[in-house]
Amino acid sequence: MAEPIVEGPALTKARAQQRADQIEAFTHELGELEREGVIRLAQDDRARIGDYHARLLERLAGSFDVDRTERQRRMSIGMRIASLVGAVTLSAAVVLFFNRVWGLLATPAQLAVLAAAPLVLLGAVEMAARREKTLYVASILAVTATAAFILDVSVVGVIFNMRPSPVAFALWGAFALVVAYTYGLRLLLAGGIAMSMLFLCMIAARAAGIDLGASIVRPEPLLPAGALAFAASFLPANRRRPGFPETWRLVGSVAVLLPLSFLSTWSGVFSYLPWPERVTGSLYDVAGFVLGAAGIWFGIRAGWREVVHVATGFLVIFVVAKCFDWWWDWMPRYLFFLLLGGLAVAVLVILGRIRARQRRV
Amino acid sequence: MRRYGPWLAAALVVVSNLAAWRVAALNRSGEPEAVLVLTERELQLPAKQAENTALSLRLVFDRWRERGDTVVREAGWFDRAKLQSIGFDCRRPVTAEHADYYRTRPPRATYAALEFGEGASLDSRLSVVDVDNDAAALRQRHPDRRRVAVVEATAVIRHVINPGQPPFLMGRVTSVLPPEINVPREWRGALEGLQSDARPGTWPPPQREPRFRVSVSWGKRLEPWITNVELLTPEPAR
Numbered sequence: 122m123a124e125p126i127v128e129g130p131a132l133t134k135a136r137a138q139q140r141a142d143q144i145e146a147f148t149h150e151l152g153e154l155e156r157e158g159v160i161r162l163a164q165d166d167r168a169r170i171g172d173y174h175a176r177l178l179e180r181l182a183g184s185f186d187v188d189r190t191e192r193q194r195r196m197s198i199g200m201r202i203a204s205l206v207g208a209v210t211l212s213a214a215v216v217l218f219f220n221r222v223w224g225l226l227a228t229p230a231q232l233a234v235l236a237a238a239p240l241v242l243l244g245a246v247e248m249a250a251r252r253e254k255t256l257y258v259a260s261i262l263a264v265t266a267t268a269a270f271i272l273d274v275s276v277v278g279v280i281f282n283m284r285p286s287p288v289a290f291a292l293w294g295a296f297a298l299v300v301a302y303t304y305g306l307r308l309l310l311a312g313g314i315a316m317s318m319l320f321l322c323m324i325a326a327r328a329a330g331i332d333l334g335a336s337i338v339r340p341e342p343l344l345p346a347g348a349l350a351f352a353a354s355f356l357p358a359n360r361r362r363p364g365f366p367e368t369w370r371l372v373g374s375v376a377v378l379l380p381l382s383f384l385s386t387w388s389g390v391f392s393y394l395p396w397p398e399r400v401t402g403s404l405y406d407v408a409g410f411v412l413g414a415a416g417i418w419f420g421i422r423a424g425w426r427e428v429v430h431v432a433t434g435f436l437v438i439f440v441v442a443k444c445f446d447w448w449w450d451w452m453p454r455y456l457f458f459l460l461l462g463g464l465a466v467a468v469l470v471i472l473g474r475i476r477a478r479q480r481r482v
Numbered sequence: 483m484r485r486y487g488p489w490l491a492a493a494l495v496v497v498s499n500l501a502a503w504r505v506a507a508l509n510r511s512g513e514p515e516a517v518l519v520l521t522e523r524e525l526q527l528p529a530k531q532a533e534n535t536a537l538s539l540r541l542v543f544d545r546w547r548e549r550g551d552t553v554v555r556e557a558g559w560f561d562r563a564k565l566q567s568i569g570f571d572c573r574r575p576v577t578a579e580h581a582d583y584y585r586t587r588p589p590r591a592t593y594a595a596l597e598f599g600e601g602a603s604l605d606s607r608l609s610v611v612d613v614d615n616d617a618a619a620l621r622q623r624h625p626d627r628r629r630v631a632v633v634e635a636t637a638v639i640r641h642v643i644n645p646g647q648p649p650f651l652m653g654r655v656t657s658v659l660p661p662e663i664n665v666p667r668e669w670r671g672a673l674e675g676l677q678s679d680a681r682p683g684t685w686p687p688p689q690r691e692p693r694f695r696v697s698v699s700w701g702k703r704l705e706p707w708i709t710n711v712e713l714l715t716p717e718p719a720r
Contacts, residue, residue: 220534221533224536224537226667228667235499240495243488243492270495270498273499274502277502277503279662281707282662282707283505283660283705284659284705285659292498295494296491299487299491299494300491302487303488303490304484304487330569330615331588335589389583390586
């Protein structure tokens with residue numbers, strides 16, 4: 122009998138889970154077909170398939186810790202939520218503990234503890250990753266190590282009364298990205314990209330002479346940064362890590378689309394561009410509609426679910442905001458809401474047609 | 483990445499800390515950029531915090547401006563020309579029609595000359611007397627390093643409309659950076675006994691005779707540090 126093949130350069134945890142789901146669906150459907158009398162497998166064929174699948178699932182579970190049943194899947198979701206809560210609370214515990222004791226320490230001891238905390242936690246991440254395939258504990262410790270590094274850089278700044286600097290965000294982003302790539306952690310990847318983008322906003326604000334605290338109210342640097350993040354999802358280093366291309370695309374789409382809502386409605390407040398507000402606002406109006414629609418279109422064609430979700434959510438909010446911006450002041454309220462309802466029906470009709478066309482294909 | 487990633491992350495931690503210590507040492511090397519002797523009027527002591535054992539003193543300046551009932555009738559030295567010199571675009575007419583435009587300008591980063599003046603009242607004697615985007619030019623205009631500290635600051639634009647007066651523009655420094663100065667452990671004990679248990683219920687907090695004096699130096703990077711703390715004996719009641 123053929124031995125189940127589970128190792129291979131292309132096999133990832135996601136693919137292994139997909140295979141396990143396929144086996145479960147196949148077993149159910151085969152049972153249904155037999156009950157309805159469509160097919161009847163010979164006893165030894167059925168036993169051979171069952172045996173092969175059992176051994177394959179055993180190996181997939183051993184190598185990738187895949188979920189074999191619906192119950193296991195639900196448990197996994199619970200474990201992911203628990204690890205997120207654990208990461209947040211453990212990080213809060215580290216920060217609050219340091220707040221509680223640092224006044225009792227002399228400056229050299231404070232500096233030593235601050236630098237040692239992320240290093241010790243990094244060591245713990247490495248130990249946990251070696252012992253546990255699922256990386257639940259390692260991911261909690263990795264987020265806590267990042268929080269400890271953020272605390273380290275912030276408190277060293279407080280101890281020496283340093284002026285705020287964008288470099289801190291670059292350091293935090295770099296740390297989160299290095300840890301994310303080392304252990305394949307998507308939450309830290311998203312955090313690392315977000316901090317790097319904030320760094321770019323601060324650099325642009327500093328160049329324009331704007332106070333660092335107000336840098337986020339000038340979100341234009343996020344547009345090219347989001348486009349670059351989107352492009353980065355195609356890099357080989359990301360494509361061979363499960364969930365990384367999706368994370369890059371998700372953060373990239375949010376970074377491009379979210380600022381457009383603010384830039385199109387209040388361009389005079391949020392934009393760096395020196396042109397008249399009407400020109401800048403119209404430019405971002407067009408960009409919002411075109412990029413939102415393009416996100417949905419390309420997302421559906423390429424099978425990028427995360428992009429479709431972000432672009433759809435954005436376009437709904439954007440259309441409502443624009444309708445409010447254009448018509449609220451001069452249109453009777455009943456007509457305004459009637460128009461919004463009509464737009465919603467029109468969207469339903471368009472999406473229904475696209476769906477029907479896809480079914481035919 | 484799996485093999486050298488942990489080492490790379492650890493190297494990032496070590497290098498960031500060494501760089502921060504080096505920058506702090508550089509700030510404090512040589513002659514200080516400015517040295518001011520301040521009291522509790524200028525350095526606000528916070529109330530005790532159960533969850534935080536550290537102690538920082540908040541720099542208080544231009545205290546009279548913090549009161550809500552103060553009506554400003556003129557821009558003073560921080561006028562439209564000065565605002566423009568630090569990068570605010572004030573080309574639009576100063577009319578009620580453009581109030582929204584001026585109200586939504588983001589705060590700007592600049593340098594401020596923080597002067598320690600005379601005063602018999604219990605208000606802070608620190609006030610911002612000048613701003614400039616060039617710290618060296620600011621120091622040249624205010625050369626007294628025992629009276630004026632040049633600090634990084636955040637400035638905002640105000641479009642002021644008073645009844646019976648044409649609208650005008652004025653600038654204001656809303657914060658200096660860093661806004662607080664950390665008290666090292668050797669002086670914390672002296673100040674801890676003076677901390678109140680609860681935060682004051684009003685802002686600005688009630689004024690009192692200063693109970694301590696602090697020497698503050700600003701270094702090459704315009705970052706301050708405490709060089710001495712001295713408790714003051716209360717004056718007999720007048």
